[in-house]
Amino acid sequence: MFKFIHTSDWHLGQNFYGYDRSEEQRDFLRQLADIVRKQQPDALLVSGDIFHTAAPSNAAANIYVEGMLNIHKAYPDMSIIVIAGNHDSASRLDSDKRLWELAKVTVLGGIVRDTDGKANLRSHIIPVGDQGIVAAVPFAYPSSFPIVDGNETERDRRQEVYFQALLNQANANNPNGLPIVLIAHLAVNNSDFTGHDRNMTMECVELSTLGKGYDYAALGHIHRPQDVSERARYCGTPLPVSFDEQCEHSVSIVTIESHGAAPVIETKTIKNLKPLHTIPPREPADFETALEQLQQFDADKQAYIRLNVQVERFLPVGALERAAEAVKSKQCRFCEIKKTATLATTRQASQLTVEQFYRSQPIDIANQYFIEVTGKPMSDQQQKMFNDIYQSVKEKNRQ
Numbered sequence: 001m002f003k004f005i006h007t008s009d010w011h012l013g014q015n016f017y018g019y020d021r022s023e024e025q026r027d028f029l030r031q032l033a034d035i036v037r038k039q040q041p042d043a044l045l046v047s048g049d050i051f052h053t054a055a056p057s058n059a060a061a062n063i064y065v066e067g068m069l070n071i072h073k074a075y076p077d078m079s080i081i082v083i084a085g086n087h088d089s090a091s092r093l094d095s096d097k098r099l100w101e102l103a104k105v106t107v108l109g110g111i112v113r114d115t116d117g118k119a120n121l122r123s124h125i126i127p128v129g130d131q132g133i134v135a136a137v138p139f140a141y142p143s144s145f146p147i148v149d150g151n152e153t154e155r156d157r158r159q160e161v162y163f164q165a166l167l168n169q170a171n172a173n174n175p176n177g178l179p180i181v182l183i184a185h186l187a188v189n190n191s192d193f194t195g196h197d198r199n200m201t202m203e204c205v206e207l208s209t210l211g212k213g214y215d216y217a218a219l220g221h222i223h224r225p226q227d228v229s230e231r232a233r234y235c236g237t238p239l240p241v242s243f244d245e246q247c248e249h250s251v252s253i254v255t256i257e258s259h260g261a262a263p264v265i266e267t268k269t270i271k272n273l274k275p276l277h278t279i280p281p282r283e284p285a286d287f288e289t290a291l292e293q294l295q296q297f298d299a300d301k302q303a304y305i306r307l308n309v310q311v312e313r314f315l316p317v318g319a320l321e322r323a324a325e326a327v328k329s330k331q332c333r334f335c336e337i338k339k340t341a342t343l344a345t346t347r348q349a350s351q352l353t354v355e356q357f358y359r360s361q362p363i364d365i366a367n368q369y370f371i372e373v374t375g376k377p378m379s380d381q382q383q384k385m386f387n388d389i390y391q392s393v394k395e396k397n398r399q
Contacts, residue, residue, distance in 0.1 A: 002132030002179040005035065006252040008047035008220030009237040011087065013060025015052075016304065017335040021239075022063060024273045028238050029067030032251065035268050037074040039253060042131040044071065044078060047220025047235070048085025048139055048185030055089065072103040079128045080105040083138040085185040085220055090138060108138045111146060111162075119146040119162060121169045132179040132256070135170045135214065137163065139185040139221075142203070164211035171213050179256035182214040185221050191234065192224050195245035207232060215256050216263040225250060231263060238270040243278055243306045243338075274302045274333070284310035284340040287319055294326045294334075303332040310340045362390050 012025050036044060051060060072080065082105060084090045093109030100107050112123035126134040142159040149165075163182075170180050187193075189204045207228060210217055217232035224247050225236030235252040237245060250267040279293045290307045297305070307323055309315065316322075319337060327334045366386050370378045378386070 001255060001257050002043075002128065002181070003039070003041045003253070003255045004043040004045055004128075004132070004181065004218075005032075005039065005041050006045050006047065006218040006233065006235045006254055007032065007238060008185070008218075008235050009049040009085065009223055009241070010046070011049055011052040011237070011239075011241050012063050013052045013056040014241060017333075019304070019333050019335075021274075022059060024239055025063055026067070027273050028270055029063070029070065031270055032067075032238070033071045033074040035251065035253075036071055036078060040075050041078055041253070043128045043134065044080045045134065045181070045183050045218045046080070046082040047183050047218050048083050049087045049220060050082065050085070050093070051088055052241075053087060054092070068100075068105060069103060072105065076104070078104065079126075081126055081134050081136055081183065082107045083136050083183055083185060083220075084109045086139045088139070106136075108136050110138060111140050111144075113146050117146060118150060119148045119165065121148075121166050124166055125170050125173060127173075130176070130178070132181060133170050133174055135166050135180065135182045137166065137182070137184040142205070159205065160209045160211070163209060164213075167211045167213035174259065177259040179215045179259055179261070180213060181216045181218055181254075181256075182210060183218040183220075184210065186219070187221050188219065188228050188232070191222050191228060192226050193222060195223050195240075195242060195247065215259060215261065216254055218254075225252070225267070227265075233265065239272055240276050243276050243304075243335075245276070246278075274304055276304045276306070277332075278306045278308050278338070280308050282308075284308045284338070286310055287316055287337075291322060291326060294323060297327075297330065297332060299330045301331060305332050305334050307334075307337045308340070309337050310342055312342050315339065363387060 010025070010028070014021055050064060068080070072078070080103070082093070084093050088109070090110035093107050097107040097109070106126050108124065112120040114120045124136050126136060128134060145158040145162045147158060148161055167180070167182065174180065187204045188207050210232070215231060217228070219228065219232060219234045222234040223237045223241060223245055225234060227233050233252060236247065236249060238249050238251060240249060248269060249272065250269045253266045253268060255264045279290055279297065285308065287309050290309050294305065294307060305327065315337060323337065324334050363383060363386055367378050367383065
């Protein structure tokens with residue numbers, strides 16, 4: 001039987017609206033060490049995004065080192081396998097990988113190549129005693145995967161070919177039928193991206209890209225815990241990285257009896273010292289109502305706070321200052337005001353047809369935009385300033 005803990009997306013060193021999260025992150029790593037001590041698994045798998053940035057501060061690096069050493073001390077017989085995520089620096093993680101071997105930690109920052117540039121699959125297959133085999137693939141863009149056998153026809157699907165070749169190699173090295181676990185950091189199509197930055201784009205792959213032959217895929221990158229299939233799972237973030245990550249945060253404990261057997265998954269909840277609260281939590285309210293709820297928030301409760309406010313056009317003057325003042329004597333930390341425009345406001349924004357656009361003067365379009373943004377027309381002075389700048393640009397274009 002192969003028993004392991006699956007965790008990912010620690011984002012150590014994240015600066016959250018200017019606030020330092022070191023205390024929470026150290027506490028999470030203490031909780032993880034306690035889970036290891038009680039569970040005594042064969043392995044701990046960390047599926048990427050150890051740090052929040054590719055150049056973490058010394059303080060973040062120290063949290064990582066101290067946390068990993070304490071986790072190793074919690075159960076010295078356990079193997080630890082760490083891969084880089086898209087937020088990590090592959091070279092930085094690889095720079096001290098030989099030192100980490102002294103604590104039974106295997107680190108893979110980048111994909112290993114032979115001297116001829118082809119894939120070195122051997123370095124990515126990690127035996128865990130007589131319990132299991134881990135095939136580890138750190139983050140890489142699809143076009144960055146190395147060629148496996150030099151066949152030109154594989155270049156357009158090199159990621160897919162690489163994963164299958166790695167699993168084929170792992171199965172060929174498995175005469176005793178040990179469970180095979182794939183660990184990777186990537187986004188799988190049709191996953192639930194709830195909570196991720198709305199402005200962030202993800203390059204997704206089909207689940208079939210991961211190949212066949214694994215008993216469990218320990219995935220990182222998506223922050224919401226979820227099963228992608230009965231044999232592939234995102235464990236999610238142990239601590240929320242954004243206010244929109246409204247889900248239970250945990251690590252996954254997985255046991256697999258033998259190669260081919262279905263994985264059995266249990267989750268262990270991670271408690272956050274400073275939870276992320278949105279006030280009101282569901283539907284937005286006018287600013288005064290939201291501010292009143294903030295004023296009533298438990299003064300002794302540690303938390304990060306976001307106000308959920310509905311506005312017609314703008315927040316009241318001094319809204320941010322009033323919200324910050326409301327928590328001045330409290331333990332919570334005010335972060336931001338999330339603004340939601342009323343339906344009437346969104347309907348007021350007019351749209352020009354192509355014909356109307358060509359018939360309009362630049363000052364007319366500018367004035368319409370100004371009204372939609374500020375709620376009032378441009379003053380004579382502002383209109384004159386706009387026309388002067390417009391004429392100046394026209395003159396430069398003629399030259």
